[in-house]
Amino acid sequence: MTNSNIDIRDAFFDEIYNLAKADPRVILLVADMGAFSLVKFKKDFPSQFINVGIAEQNMVSVAAGLALAGRKVFIYTIIPFITQRCYEQVKIDLCSMNLPVTILGVGPGLTYGNDGPTHHGTQDIAIMRALPEITILNPSDAIMAAASINISYKNSGPTYIRIDKGKIPEIYNQESDFQDGLAELKDGGDLTIIATGIMTHQALKAAQELNNRGLSTGVVDLYRIKPLNKEKLLKIIDNSKRLVTLEENSIVGGIGSAISEFLTDNGKIIPLKRIALPDTHCFESGDRNSLLAFYNLNIDGIIKTILN
Amino acid sequence: MGTEKIHKLREKANWIRQRVLEMITNAGKGHIGGAFSCADILAVLYYGDVLRFQAANPDWVDRDRFILSKGHSSAALYVILSDLGYFPSAELNNFQKENCILGAHPGLKVPGIEADSGSLGHGLGIGAGLALNAKLDKKEYLTFVLMGDGECCEGSVWEAAMFASRQKLNNLIGIVDKNGLCSTDFLENCVKMESFEQRWETFGWDTVAVDGHSFEELIPVFSQTRSRESEKPLMIIANTTKGKGVSFMEGKPEWHHSVPNQEQFELAKKELNRE
Numbered sequence: 362m363t364n365s366n367i368d369i370r371d372a373f374f375d376e377i378y379n380l381a382k383a384d385p386r387v388i389l390l391v392a393d394m395g396a397f398s399l400v401k402f403k404k405d406f407p408s409q410f411i412n413v414g415i416a417e418q419n420m421v422s423v424a425a426g427l428a429l430a431g432r433k434v435f436i437y438t439i440i441p442f443i444t445q446r447c448y449e450q451v452k453i454d455l456c457s458m459n460l461p462v463t464i465l466g467v468g469p470g471l472t473y474g475n476d477g478p479t480h481h482g483t484q485d486i487a488i489m490r491a492l493p494e495i496t497i498l499n500p501s502d503a504i505m506a507a508a509s510i511n512i513s514y515k516n517s518g519p520t521y522i523r524i525d526k527g528k529i530p531e532i533y534n535q536e537s538d539f540q541d542g543l544a545e546l547k548d549g550g551d552l553t554i555i556a557t558g559i560m561t562h563q564a565l566k567a568a569q570e571l572n573n574r575g576l577s578t579g580v581v582d583l584y585r586i587k588p589l590n591k592e593k594l595l596k597i598i599d600n601s602k603r604l605v606t607l608e609e610n611s612i613v614g615g616i617g618s619a620i621s622e623f624l625t626d627n628g629k630i631i632p633l634k635r636i637a638l639p640d641t642h643c644f645e646s647g648d649r650n651s652l653l654a655f656y657n658l659n660i661d662g663i664i665k666t667i668l669n
Numbered sequence: 670m671g672t673e674k675i676h677k678l679r680e681k682a683n684w685i686r687q688r689v690l691e692m693i694t695n696a697g698k699g700h701i702g703g704a705f706s707c708a709d710i711l712a713v714l715y716y717g718d719v720l721r722f723q724a725a726n727p728d729w730v731d732r733d734r735f736i737l738s739k740g741h742s743s744a745a746l747y748v749i750l751s752d753l754g755y756f757p758s759a760e761l762n763n764f765q766k767e768n769c770i771l772g773a774h775p776g777l778k779v780p781g782i783e784a785d786s787g788s789l790g791h792g793l794g795i796g797a798g799l800a801l802n803a804k805l806d807k808k809e810y811l812t813f814v815l816m817g818d819g820e821c822c823e824g825s826v827w828e829a830a831m832f833a834s835r836q837k838l839n840n841l842i843g844i845v846d847k848n849g850l851c852s853t854d855f856l857e858n859c860v861k862m863e864s865f866e867q868r869w870e871t872f873g874w875d876t877v878a879v880d881g882h883s884f885e886e887l888i889p890v891f892s893q894t895r896s897r898e899s900e901k902p903l904m905i906i907a908n909t910t911k912g913k914g915v916s917f918m919e920g921k922p923e924w925h926h927s928v929p930n931q932e933q934f935e936l937a938k939k940e941l942n943r944e
Contacts, residue, residue: 388805408805411836419794419828426798429784430806449788450825454795457785458777 370467370526372503374398376510377435381406387514388427392420392438394467417447424462425454433461433514439473440466440482440523444489455519456494463513467524469499469558470609470638474649478642482523487614489521490587496520497586501561504533505584512539525559532561532582542585543593549579552667553601557583557616560607560658567607567663576668583616589623598624604633605667609658612637636666674717675884682712686914687941688748688761694934696765699773700741702924706848706909707815708745709882714813715749717884719891721810724754727780733810734783734799738792739817739846740774747771747779755781790823792816793843797833800841800902811894815844819851822860827872833902834873841902842894843874846881848911852925869904881907915940 367375375398381387382405389402393415403410413420417438424434436443443466444451455462466485473480489497496516498509506524513520532546533539546561547568556564561582568578581597583589598604604624606617617635624633638656645655653659657666685708693699714720714735723729737746744764751758756770756779763769770779774787784795796814803810820826833841847865849856856862869876875897879886890905897903911925912918915937929937 413832414828416828416832418790418825419797419832422791422794422825422829423798423801423832425784426795426800426812427802428798429795430799430802432802432805450791450794453785453788454791 366528367503368397368527369500369503369506369529370396370524371398372506373465373510373522373524374402376507378402378405380433380510380514381409384433385409386431387433387435389435389437390420390424391436392417392442394438396467417442418450421447421450421462422454425450425458425460428460428462429458435463435465437465437467439480440468440485441480444482444485444521448488451519452492456492459494459518461517462519463510464519464521465524466521467526469523469525471643471649471652472526474647474652477644481643483611483638483643484614485523486586486608486610486616487618490614490619494518495587499523499558499584499586500525501558501582501584502529502532504531504535504537505539508537508539509584523558529559530562532565539584541593542583542588542590543597544582544584545579545597546582547578547580550577550602552576552603552605553579553581553597554605554607555581555583555597555616555620556607557586558609560609563658563660563663564607566660567667570660570664571667586616586619589619591623591627594623595627595629598629598631601631604631605636606633607636607663609653610637611640613640634667636663675888678709678712678717678884678888681716682709683914683941685712685745685748687938689744690915690929690934690937690941692744692748692761692764694929695762697928698765699744699928700926701744701929702850702911702918702921702926703739703817703846703848704742704745705913705915705918706881706911707739707742707846708913709884709887710815710844710846710907710909711745711749713884713887713891715753717888717891719894720813722753722781724781727755731808731810734796734812736784736786736792736796736812736814737775737782738786738796738814739789739820740786742846743771743773743775746775746782750779750781753781755779789817789820790825793826793829793833796841796843797829797836797838800833800838801836803840804836804838811840811842813842813844815846817851818845818847818849818862818865819856821845821865822851830869830872830874837900838902839897839900843902843904845904845906846909847906848909850911850920850922850925852922854922866906869906873901874904875899875901876904876906878906878908881909882913
């Protein structure tokens with residue numbers, strides 16, 4: 362894995378920039394939220410960029426109106442504000458009407474560690490997964506980030522993309538294809554970790570260590586949380602002895618829940634351990650890494666939980 | 670303004686109310702009070718040469734957009750859309766019944782409906798998006814959004830209000846069917862409603878207050894919506910009576926959602942026939 366030269370958040374917006382350049386019907390709405398690469402976007406495409414102010418409900422409804430008239434709309438702010446604050450607008454205005462609007466939520470899990478529960482994105486997978494028409498993408502590197510923007514651009518319905526921040530090592534390359542919704546990154550005979558988003562990196566590191574300790578551990582990057590790729594998942598499950606799900610999201614309703622529902626619905630009986638954030642609001646003070654360690658979502662904690 | 674036109678619109682609005690009465694009684698459910706309070710407004714919009722539309726071509730790109738943000742008044746709009754040919758009138762007999770496209774609240778599957786509604790406080794923002802699109806594409810179409818005054822308790826209405834005036838959406842026309850009632854109570858028992866018109870002005874809108882049952886007042890206001898020179902969006906505050914047209918329903922909170930029994934149906938029909 363090589364370290365990316367680009368901040369994953371900029372990878373998203375650079376791709377939207379490219380789309381906006383090629384297609385004047387692309388428009389980006391933000392609810393008083395910035396990013397380094399947005400400065401250029403705003404300057405070069407002023408009529409395709411609107412800051413609606415701190416008004417997420419209205420941002421979603423305006424996006425719906427623009428999409429009803431044929432525009433390709435991207436909307437952007439922090440995860441809890443763009444999913445929970447305006448959930449009903451997302452449900453009715455985007456999902457019920459099945460409109461091609463891309464919801465870009467920044468700050469998965471404990472990204473905004475010190476900012477507290479108001480800014481933590483720990484319940485969004487659970488609630489967004491309950492919306493029938495939506496596609497949910499949770500990219501794990503900058504290459505997939507750019508690809509996910511193109512996937513959502515081509516989608517005829519709504520897409521929710523979780524956006525991370527910072528320079529993150531690259532897992533994929535320009536030839537990678539993201540149509541499958543998941544990628545088998547590592548084979549393992551004893552155990553398969555199904556991870557999503559940034560946790561895929563933790564899974565790869567933990568798998569390496571577990572392999573060193575004699576436990577053959579595979580890793581799957583579940584970057585499309587909805588819809589699940591049934592065929593591929595069944596194949597992975599059939600080739601596994603044990604499953605672990607790993608996510609930076611509440612234990613309630615995240616990918617652990619999605620996989621356990623999948624196992625039940627498909628009559629699969631296999632040990633499954635769900636590793637996630639606990640069902641509690643996080644009032645601990647600390648940055649993302651220290652909070653992940655606090656909740657045993659660092660490499661050591663993950664290994665300990667798996668071996669227990 | 671021709672008296673003949675006024676006479677025709679009055680007859681049309683009365684006919685809409687009669688059909689709504691039949692539909693809701695037939696279905697055994699529905700929102701009759703709010704449908705009656707906005708019937709005259711809808712008649713002017715659709716039969717008073719205000720809205721531009723092509724019933725045979727509902728997706729005509731240059732059509733005006735009308736959003737019934739107070740979606741519970743759907744029955745009145747369904748009557749009009751079927752009358753204009755968007756779908757067969759026979760469908761009205763199945764209102765809210767199994768396999769009927771006409772649900773209690775309108776949605777995109779009904780020809781002529783521009784947006785799903787029913788949850789209040791969404792329409793003005795969606796309308797602002799449609800109006801913004803017209804500005805960006807230099808299209809001439811207008812966007813009309815009909816809300817209730819009870820609906821204006823929703824904060825999202827005011828988010829949209831601030832946005833629309835900032836974007837200078839003078840092609841967006843809001844209408845408040847101000848009947849003074851919400852679902853279970855008089856609005857003034859719930860929230861402060863004073864200076865309602867001035868509030869819109871403060872939010873950067875042109876406003877005009879009219880008697881929402883007077884065609885003499887409604888027609889000139891709506892007929893000028895296309896020739897306005899202002900940069901501001903326009904809010905038409907239509908003072909109305911919930912349950913308008915049937916004396917025992919007028920201004921009564923219980924007629925938000927009540928269904929007439931046979932005796933009430935006959936009485937209501939008689940009153941509407943007399944109009």
